[in-house]
Amino acid sequence: MPRRNLSILEKTSLIEDIENGLEAKEATKLYKVSPRTIFRTLSNKQNLLEACENGQGKRTRIEKNEMLRRHDDEVKLFILKCLEKGIPLKATFIIEKAKMIAHEMGYFRLQCSWQWFKRFRERIKLKQGTLSGERISVNSEVVKDWRENKIPRIMLNWQKEFVFNCDETSLFWRQSPSKTYFISKTDHIGDKIFHERISILFCVNQAGQKLKPLIIGKAAKPRCFYKDCLLDLELTYVSQSNAWMNLNLFTDWLKNWHIELVGQNKKVLLLLDNFKGHKINTEDFPMITFNFLPPSTTSLTQPLDGGIIRAFKAKYLNIFVKYILNGIDSGRMSDIVKNINLLNALNWVDECWKAIPEQTICNCWSHFGYVSLDLMEINNVYEEELVTNLNELSLNLTNCCSSKEFIEQVSFDYLDFE
Structure with missing residues (x-):
């Protein structure tokens, strides 16, 4: 029977089928693998599921390079910082920064090519979109x-x-x-x-x-x-x-x-x-x-x-x-x-x-918050306005009472009243 290397995504699918009742003997025929591969896959279940969630589903082996994982985390952190500041990111921008980070880490084996960027996008689920809003x-x-x-x-x-x-x-x-989808290796000229x-x-x-x-x-x-x-x-x-x-x-x-x-x-x-x-x-x-x-x-x-x-x-x-x-x-x-x-x-x-x-x-x-107020909120607004008005009235009275002209006017008015 022909043997084949299963991708991580296929291995997780195999695990699900066996957990749902598929017998190992039938799984060997369905996936065209040996019984040993099936048992090894089941024993490595947790690592396979984590690798699939991390975007390594198309790979046949789990990436165990700790240096590469640290490099991915640094590049991902850089992308998040740029997004917080509203800085648009092109692929060339990310690749150049990845090269700088790799050089700072002493990871000279990593070339950060376009092929690396393609796999990096899959690993961290990086998507392309348009910046919107202000x-x-x-x-x-x-x-x-x-x-x-x-x-x-x-x-x-x-x-x-x-x-x-x-x-x-x-x-x-x-x-x-101006943007379009096109089939690879075909012209996509505009009008x-x-x-x-x-x-x-x-x-x-x-x-x-x-x-x-x-x-x-x-x-x-x-x-x-x-x-x-x-x-x-x-x-x-x-x-x-x-x-x-x-x-x-x-x-x-x-x-x-x-x-x-x-x-x-x-x-x-x-x-x-x-x-x-x-x-x-x-x-x-x-x-x-x-x-x-x-x-x-x-x-x-x-x-x-x-x-x-x-x-x-x-x-x-x-x-x-x-x-x-x-x-x-x-x-x-x-x-x-x-x-x-x-x-x-x-x-x-x-x-x-x-x-x-x-x-x-x-x-x-x-x-945007333009909603009708309930009774408690209305009371709070009235209370704030009342406090503001009382403070203004108190300040005006204080200013008036400290004024010599105001005191003299009150004295004249009092004498006229008498």
Whole structure:
């Protein structure tokens, strides 16, 4: 009977089969190994299971080199430190650092080649991904103060229907992906990539209500537009030279919204970031109370950044991919994408924004701590405000009583009273 060397993964599978009732004689035929191999595998069960968990499943022998294990731990510790600091890691970066660590350890036999890196990835289960978010730069103390002190007062003074959040995002409305899967030793050349962009202003309240998005494009009258083409869409289109939000556009959007609030006799609270285009004269909008979020904390304090915008873009990408798949037989990628115009994109934006569930919006608010207070929390907030007001009153009285003018005024008033 032919003999073969089992991998560690196959040996762990053999152990499981025998523990589930497979006889040793049948196992020799099934795995094409000798009875001695089976008994040796069973006796080494614990080490085999640990090696499989450590990513050595494809090997036929357990790695017993203690120096290599120490080297792996050092490289892994370096990777974790870089991730904590938000430093992106390329394969060449890791390989060079591994060579330095091996040299410092005196482990000159280890070459740290690309083949080593491939096995190293398997051993520590290293994966490749994209850095997302800006949480590394966020001051956790500022976020903690916002959630513990500011949010309870907002929740105490405003109902969900009157608390809004607005934010802008960019959308490359017909940009095709640049990464691809490919079969080894085959060409994977690319095609023209389109970089047209629009900016979108979203605004939602804590109860899940969505306002009409404001779309900012470059062209005032795109060629694809025709008379009344936007009447059926619940959005507003404006133009700006570089398709970015600025102070004038934001002021016009606020004026239109403020007119609606005046007609409804409704006052609202608007949470927004410190973007320079938001630095408006707040006194011009008496129906809107503006509350600016702490600088550089929007990734942890702004509900729209908590998953609402991400959900919208995921839905848009889904429609975009379906469009490409339907026209994949008509020509190259650039030919398919070139047929998408701005009006198509605006229709997709409208469809995707309407498809965002109210529950998703409410969940994003709750995820960042904007939740209703219970009776005990309300009492704590009232108690803190009462203590603060009493302290301010005590300080004012102390200052007044130490003032000569105040004492003379009280004396005159007393004589007049007499």
